[in-house]
Amino acid sequence: MTTPHKRIRVLVPAGMLGGGFPPETVAYGIDNGAEAIVVDGGSTDSGPYYLGTATAKTSAAAVRRDLEILLTAARAADIPLIVSSCGTSGTDAGVDWVADLVTSIARERRLSFRLARIYSEQTIDALVSALNAGRVNPLAPLGPLSADILGSCEHVVGVLGSEPIADAIRAGAQVVLTGRATDTAPLAALAALRDIEPGPAWHAAKTAECGGHCTTDPLAGVLIEVDDKGFTVESLDPGSSATPTSVAAHMIYENADPFRMREPSGTLDTSGATYRALDDRRVRVEGSAFEPAAQYTIKLEGSARTGYETISLVGIRDPHILSDMDTWVARLESVLADRVKSLLDLEPGDYDIAVIRYGDNGILGDLEPERGTPREIGVLFKVRASTQEVATGIAKVANPLLLHLPLPGMDHLPSFAFVTSPAEIERGAVYEFVLHHSVDVTTPDELFRTKHSEVSHD
Structure with missing residues (x-):
């Protein structure tokens, strides 16, 4: 060359x-x-x-x-x-x-x-040794790394x-x-x-x-x-x-x-x-x-399995619901927590859910500068739990709520549209990046x- x-x-x-x-x-x-x-x-x-x-x-x-x-x-x-x-x-x-x-x-x-x-690709043992030697440093906004976090990684690569x-x-x-x-x-x-x-x-x-x-x-x-x-x-x-x-x-x-x-x-x-x-x-x-x-320095990237996920996709066009989506989502979360507790004997700390409203601040969320009533939105419901069976079980409990949950005081039962049948889509294991650190x-x-x-x- x-x-x-x-x-x-x-x-x-x-x-x-x-x-x-x-x-x-x-x-x-x-x-x-x-x-x-x-x-x-x-x-x-x-x-x-x-x-x-x-x-x-x-x-x-x-x-x-x-x-x-x-x-x-x-x-x-x-x-x-x-x-x-x-x-x-x-x-x-x-x-x-x-x-x-x-x-x-x-x-x-x-x-x-x-x-x-x-x-x-890096071995966990070698990185733990580097960590103990004080050679691993956090990159903002993360804090110090622990051996337990390193041990949770499925794979770690050095860049x-x-x-x-x-x-x-x-x-x-x-x-x-x-x-x-x-x-x-x-x-x-x-x-x-x-x-x-x-x-x-x-x-x-x-x-x-x-x-x-x-x-x-x-x-x-x-x-x-x-x-x-x-x-x-x-x-x-x-x-x-x-x-x-x-x-x-x-x-x-x-x-x-x-x-x-x-x-x-x-x-x-x-x-x-x-x-x-x-x-x-x-x-x-x-x-x-x-x-x-x-x-x-070499940046480290590591990915850890954090559970199993099931999702449901539903389209909403009912103007009453769309006029107050914040209340509807809050009610969905509250009613779902009660039903999951009574039907599956699970506490909110046993799982995580997310309700993402595409067409209504689904991307920016609270940072959205312009608020208005959309004509229709797509709701992505996600539930993450320790096993696929638990995640899907919670999504099945949510199914009738995602299909017909009214706002407080409504005098009719609304109907929404699931994108798929069955409505529950099992995504399998899900992962998160847990390393944002460099090693000297x-x-x-x-x-x-x-x-x-x-x-x-x-």
Whole structure:
């Protein structure tokens, strides 16, 4: 990867592997000098279930389709392919799942390459030792971590930075599959291999992390060129454009501070960045800086099973009920608690319920600035308990209330509409993220394991 000039062009075809992209956009990037392909294979966006179960949110067929296009293109052009956060949550099983798909494609296409798998899943015993040594620190708003919380996790991953990826490529890897990684780590690793200044490198990586999200068409990918002074963004789709606004706005995406972003090795500072349109499709960014951290840290993500859930969906159009939904929900909760106690001998502390009113503050809740009487709403009733049987039993007790519960003083029995029959939908085990902490490490690869292998099908 080392060359005399300190610049690199990287193709990012989409925001997530398995999301789909037109093959011709990949061809465009290759024809225009792409020296590597990077694609994110996961995210925490879809919640803790995928980490808790070590399964992927994307279908094998969709991931295989995208991989076949990218792997074939990368090997034909003799450039690296990096897939990060494999299997959605970056568990060891997720890395191996993507590796199996890659080797299957290689066998069918007669492709040969050196494969690196970087594993990021952590053992509870090792983390408890780090906790006892005072190396684990909470990230706001959470407080100190306990060994019991660690022990409750089904799976824990460390979020790796750029260094293990760069090391894998230095060791000869042509395809790199990683466990959980920061979205920016792969592109930053490629820039580091060219000794490019970290300010432009990390800002370019942040901008391109989701493919076309930094352009006027979020479904398109991007070709990004990084050098010591800055970086240039170009959409892979001729019908889409990178604009100064679309590029600058991406620092706001999934980031609490529009100018600063923490990485394992330090903090990106874009407060001095400038954004200039080179033409109607490309943007040049300069002036970004990177502040190295005194202590290298790895963020931990852990998911714990918190019970079993059953839901019911009901539509309400009765104008009397809609005129006073707060009272109706309060009555539902009160009557249900009494019936669950008398029929199932369960106290409110034995279970949790939630009544979410879509069309009536279902998203913002009490933060909704405009209140009015809707014409109809959809009510999502959720109950969580220690077993599926208990959760479904409570939902069945709620069934007649969700179908006919009147307001106090109503002189008729209203009727609502369940979306499904039976009305109770068992969701199975449910999970929560219980870790929002970082661990101090002495080296960037301390918590990670890299396995190299030869894939040969000549």
